[in-house]
Amino acid sequence: MEDNRLVASEPITEHTKEMAQQYRRILEMIGEDPEREGLVKTPVRAAKAMEFFTLGYKTDAAEIIKGAMFKEDYRQMVIVKDIDFYSLCEHHLLPFYGKAHVGYIPNGYITGLSKIARVVEVFARRLQVQERLTTQIKDCIQQTLNPLGVMVVIEASHTCMQMRGIEKINSVTTTSDFTGAFESAKTREEFMNLIQNKA
Secondary structure (H helix, E strand, C coil): CCCCCCCCCCCCCHHHHHHHHHHHHHHHHCCCCCCCHHHCCHHHHHHHHHHHHCHHHHCCHHHHHHCCEEECCCCCCEEEEEEEEEEEECCCCCEEEEEEEEEEECCCEEECHHHHHHHHHHHHCCEECHHHHHHHHHHHHHHHHCCCEEEEEEEEEEHHHHCCCCCCCCCCEEEEEECHHHHCHHHHHHHHHHHHCCC
8 A cells, every 4th residue: 555654855735835824824823923934944844744644534444454354263362552643633633642452353354463553543643532533443443354343442641631721741541442242341351451461
């Protein structure tokens, strides 16, 4: 699959220029001078950054899994834990970041382990809320791979809570969602024990 990551050498597109104009206007509206030395290139940099942060809109997460599905007679838990991610809160356009833990129980097919991390990244690179991010990852894996069950746990820190509002810098939000075999409390407990085991 084509890598959509932005690199410094890429030309500035009309789309980027249009976004940069909006950032320039924002700088003016907060009382800054976009012509001063430190800010001259800021609108373009901010536009490129926003394009990178939202690359997930241009990628089909299901196609990532479909591109690496392998027939395998394995029916025990597969877990990819501690997947680092960064996303933007859709309410304030401020970052939230943390770790995702994803597990599934195969039902005739497995997928490449790196593809699980890529699915997390695709959905994280959109304007998000943590609850939806958790569910979208679960739904994508369940609908595409059709395993016996999927479980996703996300632990994240939200800068909208740390920098503004309640200003609680050490707070961590945990969300979870699951399907199929993980509806069993015993299976969920096994998953939680495995992701908490740091050995």
